[in-house]
Amino acid sequence: MYKLTFNTVLRYALVGGLFLIPFIxxxxxxxMFFPFIVGKNFAFxxxxxxxxxxxxxxxxxxxxxxxxxxxxxAAVTLFFSVTLLADLFGENxxxxxxxxxxxxxxxxxxxxxxxxxxxxxxxxxxxxxxxRFFQTTLGASVIIAIxxxxxxxxxxxxxxxxxxxxxxxxxxxxxxxxxxxxxxxxLILLMQEKKHAYLRWVYGALALLNFVVLFNTATRGAILxxxxxxxxxxxxxxxxxxxxxxxxxxxxxxxxxxxxLVGILFAIRDTSFVIxxxxxxxxxxxxxxxxVLKDQSNSRFRIWxxxxxxxxxxxxxxxxxxxxxxxxxxxxxxxMYAQEPWFDRAHNVxxxxxxxxxxxxxxxxLSIFSAALYYxxxxxxxxxxxxxxxxxxxxxxxxxxYFFQNLFIFDQFASYFLFFSILAYLHVRSINGEEIQRGxxxxxxxxxxxxxxxxxxxxxxxxxxxxxINGIKAxxxxxxxxxPQTGGISKNLEYFxxxxxxxxxxGIMETREQLATITSGxxxxxxxxxxxxxxxxxxxxxxxxxxxxQPNDVRYRLFxxxxxxxxxxxxxxxxxxxxxxALSPHKEQFYFLLGNVYLSFKQYDKAFATFNxxxxxxxxxxxxxxxxxxxxxxxxxxxxxxxxxGSKDTENLLANPLFVNAYASRGMYRRVAEIWxxxxxxxxxxxxxxxVSLGAAYAAxxxxxxxxxxxxxxxxxxxxxxxxxxxxxxxxRNGDL
Numbered sequence: 001m002y003k004l005t006f007n008t009v010l011r012y013a014l015v016g017g018l019f020l021i022p023f024i025x026x027x028x029x030x031x032m033f034f035p036f037i038v039g040k041n042f043a044f045x046x047x048x049x050x051x052x053x054x055x056x057x058x059x060x061x062x063x064x065x066x067x068x069x070x071x072x073x074a075a076v077t078l079f080f081s082v083t084l085l086a087d088l089f090g091e092n093x094x095x096x097x098x099x100x101x102x103x104x105x106x107x108x109x110x111x112x113x114x115x116x117x118x119x120x121x122x123x124x125x126x127x128x129x130x131x132r133f134f135q136t137t138l139g140a141s142v143i144i145a146i147x148x149x150x151x152x153x154x155x156x157x158x159x160x161x162x163x164x165x166x167x168x169x170x171x172x173x174x175x176x177x178x179x180x181x182x183x184x185x186x187l188i189l190l191m192q193e194k195k196h197a198y199l200r201w202v203y204g205a206l207a208l209l210n211f212v213v214l215f216n217t218a219t220r221g222a223i224l225x226x227x228x229x230x231x232x233x234x235x236x237x238x239x240x241x242x243x244x245x246x247x248x249x250x251x252x253x254x255x256x257x258x259x260x261l262v263g264i265l266f267a268i269r270d271t272s273f274v275i276x277x278x279x280x281x282x283x284x285x286x287x288x289x290x291x292v293l294k295d296q297s298n299s300r301f302r303i304w305x306x307x308x309x310x311x312x313x314x315x316x317x318x319x320x321x322x323x324x325x326x327x328x329x330x331x332x333x334x335x336m337y338a339q340e341p342w343f344d345r346a347h348n349v350x351x352x353x354x355x356x357x358x359x360x361x362x363x364x365x366l367s368i369f370s371a372a373l374y375y376x377x378x379x380x381x382x383x384x385x386x387x388x389x390x391x392x393x394x395x396x397x398x399x400x401x402y403f404f405q406n407l408f409i410f411d412q413f414a415s416y417f418l419f420f421s422i423l424a425y426l427h428v429r430s431i432n433g434e435e436i437q438r439g440x441x442x443x444x445x446x447x448x449x450x451x452x453x454x455x456x457x458x459x460x461x462x463x464x465x466x467x468x469i470n471g472i473k474a475x476x477x478x479x480x481x482x483x484p485q486t487g488g489i490s491k492n493l494e495y496f497x498x499x500x501x502x503x504x505x506x507g508i509m510e511t512r513e514q515l516a517t518i519t520s521g522x523x524x525x526x527x528x529x530x531x532x533x534x535x536x537x538x539x540x541x542x543x544x545x546x547x548x549x550q551p552n553d554v555r556y557r558l559f560x561x562x563x564x565x566x567x568x569x570x571x572x573x574x575x576x577x578x579x580x581x582a583l584s585p586h587k588e589q590f591y592f593l594l595g596n597v598y599l600s601f602k603q604y605d606k607a608f609a610t611f612n613x614x615x616x617x618x619x620x621x622x623x624x625x626x627x628x629x630x631x632x633x634x635x636x637x638x639x640x641x642x643x644x645x646g647s648k649d650t651e652n653l654l655a656n657p658l659f660v661n662a663y664a665s666r667g668m669y670r671r672v673a674e675i676w677x678x679x680x681x682x683x684x685x686x687x688x689x690x691x692v693s694l695g696a697a698y699a700a701x702x703x704x705x706x707x708x709x710x711x712x713x714x715x716x717x718x719x720x721x722x723x724x725x726x727x728x729x730x731x732x733r734n735g736d737l
Contacts, residue, residue, distance in 0.1 A: 005443065010058050011065075014123045017051045021116075022137035025144065025178065025414050028168050033478045033510070034101045036159070036170025040413045041104035045112050046468045052115040053460030055122065060452050061442045065122045071371040072427040073121070076420075079364040080114050083107060083321065086357040090320015092550050098506040099322050101475060103344070104413070106321050108467060108506070113420050121424035130425050131192070134185050137418070138206050141182040144168060145213050148175070152216060163278040164218045173409050176219025179210040180226055180405065181418040184398040186210065191390045218279040221408035222401075227258055229401025236393035247390065299339050300347060300408070306331040307346035311354040318358035327355065329554045329584035334617035337588055337624070342555060349406035369399055372423060375430035386429055395426065466505075474502035478511050482518065489522065490531045493538065500542060512542045516559040523566035536567050554584045561593055570597050588614035588624060595627060599658075604635035626656050633662035660693075669701035688714040688721065692728070699732045707732045 021044065029039025058065050067073060087096035087107050099106030124130055148165040150156040158165060164172035190203035214222055234251035241248050268274055269284040310319065310327030319327060324344050346352045353362040376392045387395070402419065411419070442449065477499035485491035499511045519539035522532050543560040550556065557580040564573035577594040584590065591614045598607035608631035615624035625644055632640035663671040676694035684690060695710035708729050715725040 006445075007058065007061050007443075010054055010061070011123070014051055014054050014058065014119065015129065017047055017054070018120055018123060019133060019136050020047060021417065022133070022140045024417070026140060026168050028170070031476070031479065032472075033475050033482075033507075034104075036168070037104050037412070038101050038475055041109070042468050042472055044116075044413060044417070045108075046464055048112045048116050048119070049460060049464045049468065051119050053456050053463075055119045056456050057453050059122075060449070060456075065125075067118055067122055068427075068431045070427045070430045071374060072368070072423055072430060073117075075364070075367040075371040076114065076117055076423065079361075079368055080110055082317075082360050082364040083110060083357055086317040086361050087320045089317055091323040091326055091552065092320065094549065095322045095509070096320040101478075101507050101510050103322070104506070105411075106506075109416075110321075113416050116417070117420045117424050120421065121427045124424070125428055127429075130428065131189065133421070134189055134425075137421070138182060138186055138189070138203075141179070141210055141213075142206065144175070144178070145209050148213050148216065165213070165216050167213075169414060171412075172217040173219045173222070174412055174414055176214050176217035176222035177402070177405060177409070178414045178418070179214035179217065180222045180401060181398070181415070181422075182210040183207050183214065183226065184229070184394060184401070188391060188394055191388070191394075216279060218282040219405075219409075220282055220285075221405035223283055225401035225405035227262070228404055229397035231255055231258055232400050233393040233397030236396060237389060240393065241389045244389075251393075299336065302333045302336055303328075303343055303346055304348055304351055306333060307348070307351040307355050311351065311358070314358060316358045316360060318354060318356050318361055321356045324352075324355055325555060326552055329587055332584055332586045334586045334588060334614060334621075337614070337618050337621045341589060345410045347409055349403065349410070352410060368423065369403065372399060372426050375426060395422070398422065470502050471506045474499050474505060474507045474511065477502075478507065478514060481511075482514055488531070489527050489535065492518070493531060493535055496538065500538075509546065512539075512546045512556075513559060515539045516543050516563050520563050520566040536563070539563055552583060554580045554587065554590075557583075558589060558593070561590075565593060565597060570600055573597055586614075586617055588618070588621065592623075592627060595631060599631065599634060604631060607631040608635050608637070627658070630656055630658035630662055633659055634665065636666065664697075664700075669697050673697035673701055673703075673706075686717055688718040691717070692725075695728070695732065704732055 024040050024043050024047075027039050027043055029035045029042075032038045055065070084107060087093060090096050095106070097107045099109060120133075124133055144167045147156065148167045151158045151165045151167065159170050160166050160172060165175065166172045167175050169175045169178060186203045186207035190200050190207070193199045193203065211226075214226065231254075234254040237251040238248050238255070241251075265274070265280070265284055274280045274284045306328055307324070309331040310324075313327070322344070324346065325342060328343050346355060349365075350362065353365045357364070373396065376387055376395055378386075399422075402415075406415075477495050481492050481495035481499055483492075485495075496511070496515050500508070500515075502508065502511075515535075516539045519532075519535040522535055525532075540560070540563060543556060543563065546556045547553075547560065557576045561573045561576040561580065564570070564576065574594065574597055577590050577597070580587070580590045581594070591610050595607045595610040598604070598610060608628065611624060611627040611631050614621060615628045618624065629641045629644040632638075632644065660672055660675055663669070663675070673694060676690055676697055680687070680690050680694065691710045691714035695707040695714070698704075698707035698710060711725050711729050711732070715722050
């Protein structure tokens with residue numbers, strides 16, 4: 001009868017825990033800040049922390065489960081070690097170590113994936129266990145695929161909006177890479193299966209299923225990566241396979257089919273069938289050079305240029321993880337005004353690694369791929385090959401596809417988990433399988449065992465609490481602080497104070513950002529004055545604390561300047577804005593806010609000069625043009641206004657209330673009336689408030705008849721306000737307006 005020992009139970013527990021990890025991508029923490037990111041990462045971290053503690057105990061009890069050397073393990077260790085050095089000598093250790101809720105990356109994240117690699121490569125040491133593990137993650141991919149099809153059918157909302165499915169990952173690009181991995185995993189299992197023909201059909205179906213998911217994500221990088229990886233794998237089989245002629249023929253057929261598909265897509269790229277398809281349209285756009293250049297000129301290429309400039313500043317060890325925003329603001333290209341205001345990644349694995357860890361970090365990252373390829377393709381004399389030609393080719397294709405698609409996006413939990421799982425599998429296959437039989441197993445307990453095991457258990461509990469539980473608590477508190485509370489804003493303030501108490505863990509930066517943003521919005525709200533002042537005092541203090549911790553991050557100076565401006569502390573806001581401009585001389589938001597401060601001071605020439613800087617940096621920036629024109633209107637430079645706007649830019653004149661205020665401040669009510677006439681004509685002819693404003697402008701200009709006509713039009717549109725309208729008409733007749 002088989003006897004369950006402590007070691008055996010522990011091994012089963014570790015294997016069971018590892019088999020839970022493939023299901024983490026299904027988890028969406030709806031009650032958390034960044035629900036698609038935070039929940040998955042905390043679930044993974046807690047599970048890995050527990051698994052790592054259990055593995056250390058097993059390692060103490062049975063040395064057969066110690067890590068075995070391979071160049072893959074050496075390369076992974078080297079990469080994490082160089083990253084640690086880069087973080088220690090980088091721009092901001094706290095940010096590099098903890099990252100934030102939006103990304104959940106940083107060195108803490110890396111440590112967990114390193115621990116995961118060590119545990120899974122030591123515990124899953126047989127081919128059977130690995131087959132079961134890959135079958136498990138394929139099973140999880142089926143659930144995600146079903147959820148994706150519900151999105152396609154309109155039964156479940158697509159989280160990003162539009163037609164690109166994102167399932168439980170919350171981002172179509174993330175889902176595309178997830179499906180890409182599983183296509184290759186299914187193909188590998190298909191060719192490894194020798195006993196059951198039906199399983200080969202199942203694996204083929206799963207590969208096709210994940211391809212359908214990938215296609216409907218319309219993730220161009222992943223689709224191109226799949227095509228390139230498949231062609232590479234097939235080409236390697238054609239070149240290398242000498243015995244299995246049918247496999248060579250199939251591989252050659254795959255190459256031909258892919259090339260034909262590309263040719264067909266190129267030929268029909270301008271047809272309505274392709275243009276009207278969200279997916280085909282995105283993929284076909286890659287066949288148009290001019291489309292690619294136009295699509296990327298405002299974002300990717302310019303971000304890459306900024307990243308390159310940042311790399312040249314710190315070429316050896318880089319800036320440290322999570323410090324991309326510093327170089328983004330320093331080397332900001334003002335032609336990116338139409339894009340999202342802040343980027344925290346280069347969206348290119350080469351440049352991201354160069355920025356994060358310099359040349360040493362990038363080379364250590366490449367060493368991981370080099371080590372994997374070495375074991376895949378090394379020649380072993382007088383020994384059976386570790387990998388078949390098919391395995392060598394398909395794994396090479398997978399690594400190539402993964403690397404290629406990362407030239408356009410960045411890693412996140414799902415891709416990290418799958419990448420390090422593949423590396424661990426290659427590591428296990430590469431080492432001598434017989435080594436696992438050598439070692440010493442402790443079958444009895446002595447006092448030393450109890451001391452060691454107790455110490456590991458206590459250390460694990462401490463680690464889980466400090467690294468994960470504290471972060472989860474802070475995350476829940478942020479969400480509570482942001483939501484309306486029955487106790488009013490005083491209750492929100494309490495939650496913010498509780499969240500701020502977790503100032504030595506992930507999320508503190510976002511807590512302060514949200515506090516500053518919400519407080520700025522409270523300035524004009526009808527709320528308790530005492531509570532608003534308490535919010536302001538706390539927010540100002542916390543933003544100063546954040547700036548002291550990260551003085552070169554201009555975003556926090558902008559948060560503080562917005563806060564100060566909202567509460568009328570314009571002199572202090574000016575100081576912060578000027579400091580921000582010194583650090584980021586081309587970031588238009590600082591000039592926009594500073595220019596508005598000068599308008600408040602009635603320093604119109606200064607406002608005009610300030611708004612003009614971002615406009616000259618990017619003449620295509622219509623918002624900057626609008627603000628320059630508005631400042632010119634305040635300053636009495638009407639010829640400049642006409643030159644900047646003119647009749648063709650009427651929408652700019654209509655969109656900004658600064659023009660109304662500018663001309664009203666100069667007593668030019670006839671021109672104010674013209675603006676309201678144009679807004680009625682072009683924007684909304686049935687807006688009663690527009691007619692009321694038009695009537696007020698006519699009244700101020702002394703045109704009583706036109707003023708009364710405008711108000712009567714407002715009453716006609718909204719008869720429920722007839723009493724107020726008649727009262728306004730009487731005031732116009734009495735000359736009270």
